[in-house]
Amino acid sequence: MVKQFIKNIVSATAGTLGWSLVKRGDKKLIVLMYHRVLPVTDARYQREEPGMVVSEATFAMHMQTLKDERLPVMTVSQWMTQTTEERAPLTVAITFDDGWLDNYEYAFPVLKQFGYPSTLYVVTDFLGQPAPFWPNKVLTLLLSPEAAITDEWQALLKLTGEDIKVPMSRDNAAQVIDKLKQYSDHDIYQALKPIPAATHAPVEMISLEQLLDAKNTMHVEVGCHTRRHYRLKENLSAEQLFEEVVEAKSILEQKTGVAVSTFCFPNGDFSEEAHNLVCQHYDAAVTTMRGINTADNLSPHSLLRIGVHNDISDTPLKFKAKLSNFGLR
Ligand SMILES: [Zn+2]
Known part of the structure; x- marks a missing residue:
């Protein structure tokens, strides 16, 4: 009788707690x-x-x-x-x-x-x-030691704002990327197109x-x-x-x-x-x-x-x- 009682408890425990543990696994x-x-x-x-x-x-x-x-x-x-x-x-x-x-x-x-x-x-x-994602293209442009803003940057500057200076720090470049995220991928790629350094990346x-x-x-x-x-x-x-x-x-x-x-x-x-x-x-x-x-x-x-x-x-x-x-x- 006692044996059966224990058996039932063991079985109930295995079926509830045990099973839930197995399920949680x-x-x-x-x-x-x-x-x-x-x-x-x-x-x-x-x-x-x-x-x-x-x-x-x-x-x-x-x-x-x-x-x-x-x-x-x-x-x-x-x-x-x-x-x-x-x-x-x-x-x-x-x-x-x-x-x-x-x-x-x-x-x-x-x-x-x-x-x-x-x-x-x-x-x-x-x-x-080459790195096909626009943030990489933008980073290449902004961080490169030989970076220089030319006429070809006009469309990009419309998006970033005119007041940027290159080369800049990674943190400042990350801010520029954040700002660009408000525009569509398509608009950003269009703005990058005229800039040779952005399109001819390694x-x-x-x-x-x-x-x-x-x-x-x-x-x-x-x-x-x-x-x-x-x-x-x-x-x-x-x-x-x-x-x-x-x-x-x-x-x-x-x-x-x-x-x-x-x-x-x-x-x-x-x-x-x-x-x-x-x-x-x-x-x-x-x-x-x-x-x-x-x-x-x-x-x-x-x-x-x-x-x-x-x-x-x-x-x-x-x-x-x-x-x-x-x-x-
Ligand atoms: Zn991915």
Whole structure:
């Protein structure tokens, strides 16, 4: 009788508390989001927005920290194919957005040393191109030591205000970029067009050959980050949306010869239509929403990530604080 009573309690406890613990689970996935990785001494580091870059030394320290913490590192795709039983209590995935050449130059060699795989989310039309994003073009113009305002700057000065002096500091340049954000991407690109230094920038994005080398020799998984980095909001036509989500995938598969199964939303934006299309064509997708993926909140086509840049992660302690996202025990 007493035995049965205890049995019932154990069973009830397992069925309520136990189950809720299993459901809450400890099968967590941290997806790290990086953009650029560069030595501090590299000119590209100095003209990048601080929120977009980690130094080569900081990146190596991050990887060493993951190793010291004995955390398994795998791609999002690998983690998705694991069964719940197979999943480690806590796994880390390393992702890079946009397809920067510096990832190939500085991050992948470090990852190769550690034997860690990663995913590079490539913008297909940008392969082997100069930095195609207008903030980079503007930063190049404003920070370059040989920068000089000429007649060709007229359209740009209408947007920035006439009172700017070049070259300027990174902080002042960041303010100019903030000011420009009130205008449409199209207007800003139009204003930059007449300025030769903005259009003839050096190549800063990974080429197809380098991408293939990274895939073949550096455990780099190829993910899709659209064709032109359009933000997938409601204002896109059905045709544009198809090009950014579906066509980008087939272009990438054709060029690399491998199946592309994960997607990354530019700027983290997506309309319901965009999300549905991504669900139809990819096994998983990452966002810029901050957090740790758990059994409870797991949403394979809107995975949470933790963004890392140098200022907030340049010591192992700061990096671990960032990894923990405050809520992780
Ligand atoms: Zn991006």
